[in-house]
Amino acid sequence: MKIVLDNIVFSLQNSGGISVVWGELIKRILFFKECDYLFLEFIPNNNIHRNSLLIPLTNIFSQQLxxxxxxxxxxxxLPLCCKFIFHSSYFRICSNSNAINITTVHDFTYEYFYHGLHKWIHCWQKYYAIRKSKYVVCISENTKRDLLKFxxxxxxxxxxxxxxxVSDDYYPLLNxxxxxxxxxxxxxxxxxxERKAYKNFKLLIESMCHKDWKIVIVGAKLTPEEVKILDLNVGSMHYYFAGRVSNKQLNVLYNGAxxxxxxxxxxxxxxxxxxxQRAGCPVIAYNASSIPEIIGDTPLLMNSLDREELCTKIELLxxxxxxxxxxxKGIENARKFTWDKMYEQLISLYKEAYNRNEF
Incomplete structure (x- = not known):
């Protein structure tokens, strides 16, 4: 069975959630070697997840950046004369009549939160790929519901x-x-x-006003507006910006939080x-979208996005x-989600797609 994996996401971002998912898939593909794989990618790129993968050059069909x-x-x-699976990391399909196209859909944030030309282009490409694919993978039931809605x-x-x-890099630490x-x-x-508006970072910071709480922030550089909000509501001694950190460093921060x-x-x-959860850190989250099906049984789900409820959940701890x-319960819940399981289910889907489709 021949499978072509389109690594385009590694050229669209230097890091990010989709790169993590795609990188974890390729790690297992390279290790288990169950099928005949070809990787399509643009070179060079600076993606940190791609740079950790040792893909043989003989398995790469490259294009210039x-x-x-x-x-x-x-x-x-692709000039392939035999039947093959084509699975893109970011909404591309293969026009070869021998290709069985598979598309992964992660979310519908553009549909809910973006506007203008950028949104239109993204949605056009996504919908075209979904409609032209024989199989579509959604990463949650909520994403599937959104897909069928739009x-x-x-x-x-x-x-x-x-x-x-979830990575094995996260686990409880002693001492x-x-x-x-x-x-x-x-x-x-x-x-x-990320700290985009729908992530409600500002709600959290404003909830900390007049509270003797501290906060550690992991992610992209703080904007001047964010620094102003933090200084006003928390004070410079009560927040620490960690920036982008390694999994090892993040595990320590989870354990200490x-x-x-x-x-x-x-x-x-x-x-x-x-x-x-895997690191033994309680999680306070909003009871919406995919979160209820991912987080498991917990009293820390917020049913409304307001300061009072957020403070109540923090004080429960x-x-x-x-x-x-x-x-x-969090550690037990996180054990249900593994990259090996994701890999096994995708390989099973590839085999089903390959064996069902005759040309």
Whole structure:
């Protein structure tokens, strides 16, 4: 069985959630070597996840990076005479009549939160890929529901839900007080990831006003507006910007935190939720989109996005017994989501697609 994997996402971002997912898939493909694989990619690129992969040059069909600007939107033509699976990391299809196209859909943030030409181009490309694919993979039931909402003409039978996993890099640490932390263990809240409006970072910071809480922020550089909001509501001594950190460093921060606060209005999946749970860190999140199906049983789900409820959830963690119970359930829940399971389900789908489709 021949499979062509389109690594275009590694050229569209230097890091990010989709790169993590695609990188974890390729790691296992290179290790297990169950099929005949070919990788399509633009060179060179600076993606940190791609740079950690040792793909044999003989398995790479390369294109120059200066052609990415227009080729990213065009169907791929590969001169292959046999039947093959074509799975793109970011909404491309193969025009070869021998190709069985598979598309992965992560979320519908553009549909809900973006406007203008950028949104129109993204949606045009995504919908074209979905409609032209024989099989569509969604990373959560919520993403599948959104897909059928925005594209009601799509046959539900071709849509398959395959959950993301969580890395083994996250686990509880002993003697966390011996690690280098910005604040004392369990004395700070943690915020991880993007801080776009729908992530509700501002809500969290404003909720901390007049509270003796500290916060550690992981992600892209703070904007001047964010610094102003932090200084006004928290004070410079009560927040620490960690920037982008390694998995090892992030695991230490999860272990030292009082809680991960993840009040996002919308998620296609929510990998930081599981990372934190796996590390033994309680997670406060908003009860919407994919979060309820990912986070498991917890009293820390917010049913409304307001300061009072967020503060109430944080204060729940003062109960030592309840906190321990939440941590135990979180660790157990995170075990359900593994990259190996994702890989196995995708390989099973490839085989089903290959064996069902005759040319």
């Amino acid at each position: 200066n052609t990415l600007k227009y080729k990213r939107y065009l169907p791929v033509h 594209l009601p003409d799509i046959d539900e039978k071709k849509v398959h839900v395959i959950y993301n996993g 966390i007080e011996n690690y280098n932390l910005p604040y004392d263990p369990k004395s700070y809240l943690l915020f991880v990831g 009082k809680a991960l606060v993840y009040p996002s209005s919308y998620e296609g999946f929510g990998i930081p939720v599981l990372e934190a 003062s109960d030592v017994k309840l906190r321990a119970e939440i941590i135990g």
